[in-house]
Amino acid sequence: MGHSKAGVLLLICLCATGHAAMHNTFAGFQASEAEDILMSFQGRTEAHTDADSDASNVLIKYLVPPPVQKEFIEVFQSVKEETQKEEGCEDYYLLKPVTDNVTFYIFGRWTSQAAYAEHFKSAHTKKLLDFDQDKGIVFYIQPLLVVD
Secondary structure, three states: OOOOOOOEEEEEEEEEEOOOOEEEEEEEEEEOOHHHHHHHHHOOOHHHOOOOOOOEEEEEEEEOOHHHHHHHHHHHHHHHHHHOOOOOEEEEEEEOOOOOOOEEEEEEEEOOHHHHHHHHOOHHHHHHHHHHHHHOOEEEEEEEOOOO
């Protein structure tokens, strides 16, 4: 992809939905900047917004090695504090399965695609992306569709 520095491995899970059928696609690429991630994500979320809303809901799965989990949680907590102050951020929190030693999830909900796009321009989001890249943390972004 032509980036001069090592990129964060990002696999975007895409579930393009339609009224008559569902089609699942997985695409992987390396991204070294938040803008790269956002540009790839934005073009694939139109099918995942509510019909009556421009809301953006995402689930991000992180694979975090045990030696860096404490630091990951600390970085997330500082990012969360700033993210929750963003205009349009309705929810943003970290989850961890009880039975899994390496997986974490971030759930985020914004009032609009534009508000979510602004999130990627922030210094605190870059802080988390830089941490992930530095520690070799792999993450997957999945847009979510509210179905009820």
